[in-house]
Amino acid sequence: MSHPASPPAASTCLAFPDRDVAARLKGLRDSLDWSPETMAEKSGARVEDVLMYENGSCEIPVSHLFKVAQAAGVDLTDLLSGHEAHLRRYTVVKKGQGMPVERRSAYSYLSLASRFTHRAMEPFLVTVPPCTREELHRNSHPGQEFCYMLEGTMEVLLDGEAVVLEPHDTLYFNAMIPHAMRSLTDQPATFLDVII
Known part of the structure; x- marks a missing residue:
């Protein structure tokens, strides 16, 4: 594709x-x-x-x-x-069994489709900790990103504009916009993140 x-x-x-x-x-x-x-x-x-x-x-x-x-x-x-993906029809990832990916030092990423070959998108389960705005590292990259909030309350900064997400809220954005995320409570926030 x-x-x-x-x-x-x-x-x-x-x-x-x-x-x-x-x-x-x-x-x-x-x-x-x-x-x-x-x-x-x-x-x-x-x-x-x-x-x-x-x-x-x-x-x-x-x-x-x-x-x-x-x-x-x-x-x-x-x-x-360093291992080859083999599945072509479908893949099932049981709760908590995604492949850990070191992507951002402050966030926890689990790849949810690492065994499926020739993926057209990259789905992750992401956990972000609470922190201050001053501690955030803004990122930008080619493509588009979709977030589906699962647990907690999260603030997403999009080029300085703040968007607050709660469970079952979604956000779709151009990933070239500088962005950063943080939990707004004393507990980590978890969301489904799809990068295309």
């Missing part, structure tokens, strides 16, 4: 990159004999971001991995875990 090209993502470096994923990205590019410029063109990222993602000095957005997987004809699960 092909997707239209998205504008380049802004760099989102944090102190907790995933070095195994970075090594797999570099290995994939080398095996395809692609230059950093070719990888940047195919993924919609800047060349300097491609190099930072590959050397493990920067957090790697899942949206970048998704674009690379599509361009290279591999499954996102291969890049995230």
Whole structure:
């Protein structure tokens, strides 16, 4: 399935990159004999971001991995875990058994479709802790994002505008808008997050 090209993502470096994923990205590019410029063109990222993602000095957005997987004809699960996804008809993930994904150091992500091959979207169960607005790290990346609130009360900042979500509320937005999330209570908030 092909997707239209998205504008380049802004760099989102944090102190907790995933070095195994970075090594797999570099290995994939080398095996395809692609230059950093070719990888940047195919993924919609800047060349300097491609190099930072590959050397493990920067957090790697899942949206970048998704674009690379599509361009290279591999499954996102291969890049995230080093294991190949095999299921083509359907996959069932029992409660609490999603594949943990290190995406943002402050949030907890569970991939809900990691065993399904050639996914057209990436669904996650995300848990965000309470914090102050000053502690938030804003992120932007190519694509679109859908949030379905499950537990707690969460504030989503969209380029400075605050949206409050409670259980069963939904939010759909352009992921290029700088965004950040936090629980508004003393307990973590949990939501279904779908990135396309």
